[in-house]
């Protein structure tokens with residue numbers, strides 16, 4: 001028997017239950033991982049709440065963890081029992097002591113990374129990789145806007161931008177978060193509870209505005225993001241922390257200067273092991289060189305049994321950087 005989080009109805013954090021289950025052997029092409037640290041991602045709240053409902057209920061939750069391979073299914077040669085690994089984009093169920101994962105979602109965890117660092121950085125770092133290196137290739141010296149800059153994805157983005165020599169303007173929800181984003185490498189910050197985003201972006205760029213905005217906040221920042229873009233700028237809408245953007249009038253893009261919009265997801269960028277390897281090599285080398293640090297605050301490391309509280313804290317906007325669930329804690 002093992003323990004995991006599951007839910008039988010979508011809803012608030014209270015639907016998450018800590019239950020016993022009997023792990024089954026990994027199928028062909030799968031590996032079984034004993035999770036040592038589990039990544040909490042904002043998307044997990046969308047799945048739990050029903051914004052992105054699971055295919056069937058009851059369902060497991062979570063798609064990212066780091067741990068040790070304990071069994072492999074037939075046809076698996078890339079990893080073996082005993083290997084330290086990290087995975088992202090698994091089928092739902094990573095909030096568990098043990099999880100079966102398709103081998104193409106699994107990477108070997110470099111020796112200089114702890115399980116906690118792996119689970120805190122993998123999905124979020126792969127996301128920053130595709131956003132800054134592929135969706136739009138950020139150039140040295142380029143100024144751009146990135147919302148929720150002190151969040152899990154955000155603090156990695158600040159550091160990655162600095163490593164690229166780019167100037168990230170980070171929007172955040174408090175002065176304390178502004179400090180954290182600045183410390184991580186943001187060139188400038190905007191506290192969106194106190195300042196007008198588009199006006200501040202215009203001031204910071206001497207009226208030029210920016211060529212790209214990365215927006216994971218969604219509903220509440222959509223207009224400000226479009227207003228921060230220069231002519232033919234790119235709006236990258238990659239999340240819905242404040243609710244989804246709906247009912248868009250395409251004429252707006254014309255009126256605001258022939259803008260472009262994309263709505264990407266990691267699943268559109270990493271679809272096989274070669275793509276995973278390419279992105280994770282860049283991520284791990286930046287972590288290895290010290291350019292990206294992923295320190296998780298002690299109060300954001302929760303016991304697996306405490307997933308309800310972990311979600312409450314994440315959704316209350318009281319976290320910065322990544323949060324983890326730790327089995328056996």
Ligand code: NDP
Pocket residue numbers: 040041042043123124127148149150151152153154171172173174177216217220238239240241242243264265266267314315316317318319320321322
């Ligand atoms: P975060 O740690 O960034 O937490 C979300 C943050 O969003 C909050 O801390 C808060 O920061 C900000 N926020 C703004 N408005 C609200 C609101 N109304 N309610 C709650 N939070 C709000 O989470 P993650 O790092 O896990 O993810 C960041 C975003 O990136 C999410 O939207 C997620 O869905 C998206 N994402 C998208 C991926 C993709 O491929 N499309 C992949 C990975 C993540 P503040 O207090 O500063 O406002």
